[in-house]
Amino acid sequence: MKSTKFTEPRKLSKEEVDRKWWEIGDFFRRNSLWMLMYCTGCCAIELPPAMTSAYDMERLGMGPMATPRQADILLISGYLSVKSLRRVIYTYEQMSEPKYVVGLGSCPINGGIYHDSHAVINQLDQYIPVDTYVAGCMPNTESVMNGFVDLMEQIRDKTAKGWIKYKENNEWYKKNQKAALGEVIIHDEFHE
Amino acid sequence: MKQMKLFLGPQHPGMHGNASVHLYVDGDIIKKSFLLPGMLHRGFEKGMERHTWINNISLIPRVCVVEPDINEMAFAMGTEKLLGIVAPERAHWIRMIILELARLSIHLMAYGGLGGPTGNYTLMYHAHADRNSILDIFEQITGHRVYHQYIVPGGVRKDLPVGIEKDIHAFIDSLESRYEEYRDLGIENPSIVARIKDTIMLPADVVWELGVTGIGMRSSVGKPYDVRKVMPYARYDQVEFEVPTSDYSDARSRIDCKLKEIIQSISIIRQCLAKMPEGPVRVPLGRGQSMRWTVPKGYVYSPVESSRGEFGYYMVSNGGTNPWRVGVRGASYPQGLLGVEKYLPGTRLDDAALWIDTMGVCSPEIDR
């Protein structure tokens, strides 16, 4: 039996060291996720009871954040109209990595009750990558909190890789965005 | 000085709902502004033409997200007028209870929304905690917290559950006992009063020019012009309540009127629970034929008093199984679009979000 007094400890390679630092980072990241304050659709009405003292999400470590550059989660609450999707893509690309997307309601899954509308998109993960869905129309506040806990477990199990998918398959996402929207950045007299 | 372009954009912590205001700012003062609606557009008016009359009940609460019961009430009133039927007696009283509870919940949310732009989060926490109790009461009565689909043409869907009066009385007693505390936190609080007193004025001739209704009109004209008093529907002429008015229309007096309306709603709910008769709650419409049920021809406009003003549905039928045209008159259309263009310039940049909150601009009903 070899004793460790006379054998050298194995040196870790650079990738293994990086991965260990990333795991420590993931521990801190999943226990203090900050959510961007952006109410995009109807399901946003179930967010104030979650943010305030009724179902308090601050005990999970989550809090609201004002700017996209410093937020972790982009919460798509409900349906997305075409006009809104342009602004959401612009916001998503401004967020710094790693970033996660949670889709609330049935509308990001398959269009929901507006599946035959001329102004609402039908499937969200053709345009931006989504990590977790919470089904319902509209989901209870307890389901929303459950969705957040699921996201935290996904980060722990290292399966929340939406932002890496966006970087690797960028052309596919951009092609879909162009087919549905035409142009993502508006060029009219105000936006110049 | 050069003017800078800014977005009080869709993603903003002080913005209520998903609409963006485009501003041209010189230093701190806003010089030009206009609202960009349309981010919540779902094509409701087209969608309602593709569903049958009964199917539409599942679509209409989603038009105005924060106060869905007024949509159902306006649709039900319009359909009953076209059909020529009258809902039973008990159904009218139950409808009044639901509408007044919805009015309480949205006034609490708007009052708590005052806390966000001014940095006073305690107010927001108190208001949303109480609002959550109202949503729990709704879940016991109708089955869903937010989208009830309870008020249907012909009455209400089913009767109140046994023992709900105790819960409603307990809630409104506790809300009434905390009324003074709400006033101290918000409207008597010197740090908030300094920002809302003598600012964001709405004079009387502006009201008639824009077409503003609701609290904006009542607080500047000084007369009780409320749809519930002037054209009463659903037994509002058999309960006693006052409509608060004021003569000097700045932001503080409008919020004061909102708080007084909370007290009046509480007294209406108490009177309804005391005076409600027994009986059936729904007139059966076309038994067994709901897929082929038709409504006679006609053009009708049915107004309801929402917390922001006169809210109405314009319904046209040509005798078929689907509505021919449903038009929604959003109560915040005048002050949201024309008001922002003409009367927001001149205020300071940090008051822009307060302007939108106290004028009562709710963006889902502008975009439909």
Add this chain to the structure above:
Amino acid sequence: MMNSMNNVEFLKGLMNQNFKIVETDVIDQYQVSFVLKQADVLQALVTLRNAGWIQMSYLSAVDWPDENKIEVVYILMNWERPVHIQIRTKIDRNDPVMPTIIHIYPGAKYYERECHEFFGVKFPGNPDYQKQLILEMWDDMPPLRKDFDPKAYSDRKFTKREYNEDYLVLSDQNDKKAKREARKERAESLKGGQKI
């Protein structure tokens, strides 16, 4: 009640004395509607505004493709004598033009813009009735016309989610359907052939 019937009678008298009304309809004690010719509408709105109906509630249109007409609707309100008035007029569908009313009711500016966007009605005199308000970069016909099919547009532009067909279709369902039909026929024959 007496008061509001008086209001409705006053309105009917006022309109009949000044204009040629195509059709009048009293819906209840708080609502009345008049159908006018296109040329009379502007003068009728000025008369009603001077009589006290100073609030404009709604402006929109209804599409009647069979008659080849678009019907423009104005709804007015007076809080002192509470009656909602609907003024309706039918205009040509292929080239709908209606004079603007922003000098009478300034609040109509955005209603006319939206009416143009959704129906294609032109309002000369309104300086920016052609700018898009609610839709953005719209490339198809005005959406609220009856020829437009929103489901076809949605299927063409936005991809839908594909679901696997992993459910079974049992083969003996036809027997149940035949049994159901036989049951229904028997029930109808028992009640004298009349559905209750």
